[in-house]
Amino acid sequence: MKRFATLLWLEHRRSWIWAVALCGSLLFWAWGIKQVTVMDVGERLAIRSGLLGLAAIIGGLVLCLMIGRIRSETRNGQYQVLLLTPPSGYAHTAARFLYAAAVALVYFIAISFLFWWIAALAGLHLDARSLVELTLALPLYAMSLTILPALAWTLLLMVFISAYRISGPGWIPGTVMILGTPFAARWLGDGISRIAYSLPGWKLFETLPASILERLGESPTAMVARSESGYLGVPIEPLLIMLAITAALLIIAGRIWQEVEA
Numbered sequence: 001m002k003r004f005a006t007l008l009w010l011e012h013r014r015s016w017i018w019a020v021a022l023c024g025s026l027l028f029w030a031w032g033i034k035q036v037t038v039m040d041v042g043e044r045l046a047i048r049s050g051l052l053g054l055a056a057i058i059g060g061l062v063l064c065l066m067i068g069r070i071r072s073e074t075r076n077g078q079y080q081v082l083l084l085t086p087p088s089g090y091a092h093t094a095a096r097f098l099y100a101a102a103v104a105l106v107y108f109i110a111i112s113f114l115f116w117w118i119a120a121l122a123g124l125h126l127d128a129r130s131l132v133e134l135t136l137a138l139p140l141y142a143m144s145l146t147i148l149p150a151l152a153w154t155l156l157l158m159v160f161i162s163a164y165r166i167s168g169p170g171w172i173p174g175t176v177m178i179l180g181t182p183f184a185a186r187w188l189g190d191g192i193s194r195i196a197y198s199l200p201g202w203k204l205f206e207t208l209p210a211s212i213l214e215r216l217g218e219s220p221t222a223m224v225a226r227s228e229s230g231y232l233g234v235p236i237e238p239l240l241i242m243l244a245i246t247a248a249l250l251i252i253a254g255r256i257w258q259e260v261e262a
Contacts (some may be wrong), residue, residue, distance in 0.1 A: 007095035018066040019103045022059060026110050029055045033118060045122040052115055059107050060147055064154040067100040089257030093155060093250050104147050108139040126208070133204050141202070141239060149242050152249035153181070159253045188245075192238050201233035 033048045112135040116126065126134060157177055 004091055004095060007091055008099060011095050011099040015066050015099060022062050022103065023107055030114060041122050045118060048118040052111055056111055060150060063100055063104050063147065064150055067096055067151050068154045068158045090254035092257050093254040097151060097155060097250055100151050101148060104143060108143055109135060112139050129207050130205055137204055141234060144239050145242050148246045152246045156249045156253040159256050163256050192241055195237050196235040199236050202236050203233035
């Protein structure tokens, strides 16, 4: 445990500037949101939501760049000096992934609070349960489907390139993996869509106030009818599958790292 904590500390030393810059960039996005002053409330909310969506996409790319900076600390002897013996490849990948995931969690929870802020500015006031779902449950769900698998994939890609480079830059194995990813993603998406809602859904935003549904174009009567007919919520199968894929990618990356360093 002490060894793993040391790896996290080293990861923090190596990446804290990235983390601070990423989270600090939300001040810029908040300033940009405040500059949107079109007269129509709905249009203003749409533009501000678009800016937050762009912030989420850029944040995801920055996180992938941060986690993909594989360096040769072990070969240079830094870990041996601190830990006396080289840590396992699984510990390396787990520490790097956990630090990036923690930064991502802070970043996307902050974006959710900004979304709550722009909704309040537009006159959409959430109840307590919906607020918790927006600021905690929704970021965790979205991250599990997108950011966490992307971080694990990036980590595996960089470890794969470093371990099995055929030429100097290692572009051949990396190119093979990158070109194969869209086909795998399409196959995965088709499979998930076929089994979605086989399990009971996660009923997020089931208690949205009627006033918000009216503003969004849905009447309170429709809300009641939807509830009586069984509100499906968001599917739980994609969450479970993507978390399993994330774990598998991390295990493979750790095993490759273990083989190379051994």
